[in-house]
Amino acid sequence: MDPPNLSPLTQSRETGEIVPEPHHKGKPVAEKKSWAHFVAGGIGGMTAATLTAPLDVLKTRLQSDFYQQQLRASRAAAARTGLHPARAALHHLSETVQILGGVYRIEGWRALFKGLGPNLVGVVPARAINFFTYGNSKRLLTDHLNGGQEAAWIHLSSGIMAGVVTSTATNPIWLVKTRLQLDKTSVEEGQKGRRMYRNSFDCIRQVLRTEGFTGLYKGMSASYLGVAESTLQWVLYEQMKKSLVEREELRVKSGREKTGWDKAIDWTGNAGSAGGAKLVAAVLTYPHEVARTRLRQAPMAGGRPKYTGLIQCFKVVWKEEGMIGMYGGMTPHLMRTVPSAAIMFGMYEGILRMLGEKS
Numbered sequence: 001m002d003p004p005n006l007s008p009l010t011q012s013r014e015t016g017e018i019v020p021e022p023h024h025k026g027k028p029v030a031e032k033k034s035w036a037h038f039v040a041g042g043i044g045g046m047t048a049a050t051l052t053a054p055l056d057v058l059k060t061r062l063q064s065d066f067y068q069q070q071l072r073a074s075r076a077a078a079a080r081t082g083l084h085p086a087r088a089a090l091h092h093l094s095e096t097v098q099i100l101g102g103v104y105r106i107e108g109w110r111a112l113f114k115g116l117g118p119n120l121v122g123v124v125p126a127r128a129i130n131f132f133t134y135g136n137s138k139r140l141l142t143d144h145l146n147g148g149q150e151a152a153w154i155h156l157s158s159g160i161m162a163g164v165v166t167s168t169a170t171n172p173i174w175l176v177k178t179r180l181q182l183d184k185t186s187v188e189e190g191q192k193g194r195r196m197y198r199n200s201f202d203c204i205r206q207v208l209r210t211e212g213f214t215g216l217y218k219g220m221s222a223s224y225l226g227v228a229e230s231t232l233q234w235v236l237y238e239q240m241k242k243s244l245v246e247r248e249e250l251r252v253k254s255g256r257e258k259t260g261w262d263k264a265i266d267w268t269g270n271a272g273s274a275g276g277a278k279l280v281a282a283v284l285t286y287p288h289e290v291a292r293t294r295l296r297q298a299p300m301a302g303g304r305p306k307y308t309g310l311i312q313c314f315k316v317v318w319k320e321e322g323m324i325g326m327y328g329g330m331t332p333h334l335m336r337t338v339p340s341a342a343i344m345f346g347m348y349e350g351i352l353r354m355l356g357e358k359s
Contacts, residue, residue: 036355037135037348038128044347045127048340049119054112055336056119058100060181060293062329096331115181118200122173126166127344134162134234152235159234163227171223172216176203178296196298211299221310222292229285233277233341240273271346278341282334287326289333290317 049056103111137158142150180203183196197203207215244265251262258266291313299305307313317325 036352037131040348040351040355041127041131041344042124043351044344045123046120047347048343049123050116051343052336052340053116053119054100054103055332057103057112057114057181058096059329059332059336060115060178061103062096062099062332096335100332114183115177118173118177118180121200122170122177126170126173129169130162130166130230133165134158137161150238152239155235155238156231159231160227162234163230164224166230167220167223167227171220172204174223175207175216175218175296176200178219178293179203179207179298182297219292219295222288222295222313225288225310226285226292229281229288232284233281236277236280237273240277241270244269244273268346270349271342274345275338275342279334279338282337283330286330286333287314290326290328293329 100112135158138150138154141154141157142148146154180197180200197206204216211218247265251258291307291310294307294313294317295310297305297307307316314326321328
């Protein structure tokens, strides 16, 4: 009897899971359950967005100049300038927790989830578009331009295409989310607080009436700048997954049985890779997040917008607030996006397994 045809280990383009190469090499990729990846990515994105919503609200407020002015006044009153970096970091973390508690006490628990509606509406198509564009771009470039072999330049090109398409398609949704999160209810003594926007539809109506259709695309330039972050995340993620593949290949060659640690890595390796890649990419490219939030702020009552363009926004923030302003809100941003990336990719792969779709 002929020996079994042992195929080398390969890496799934969709999920990165370490699996043997399938024998049906000639079978088109399109015959796979593409709907399963859509459903898994959507559920993973929605779950991550819901669980980390309070930190998203906090991050948006800390990026806004409205709240940065209050923080600067608070720091000056407490004489917290010129602190050692370690003590400054602790104070920043303490401020983050205090602000989160203040939002809950003053505005109620619902305020912790402001903007979640449009966020969820945006997460599903954004995740679907991003994964679809990236995966198919990578497949086409690999099959037609590189002889079926993946390479770093393919990951880079696919990440750029996915980022541009996703940013263009979903910018109006994120603008509405940002406006709602910054629409803080001002509770004055003896008076009922007033809000600028009643809901998402009212926000869209007012933007179209006062700022025109182009108002829905404010912050687009900063979003395109943010393509660098998503692209860097994809490239790092692919390299980390490659390391997992190589680790598994070494284990198989050595003939060593899988340990509990090996099995844990099988289930959590890609989620950890997603979180790690997001951490590095977010820290290196964070200032664009601040610029995007500032550009999407509602115009001051009866006046022109303070920030009129990407370069002008960076100049104003740097002049008025310095480096601290460029990284305002980074602590809650990292607290949200790193676990969010891990949750999203972890659930994505777990749901694929539940649906019987092999990676």
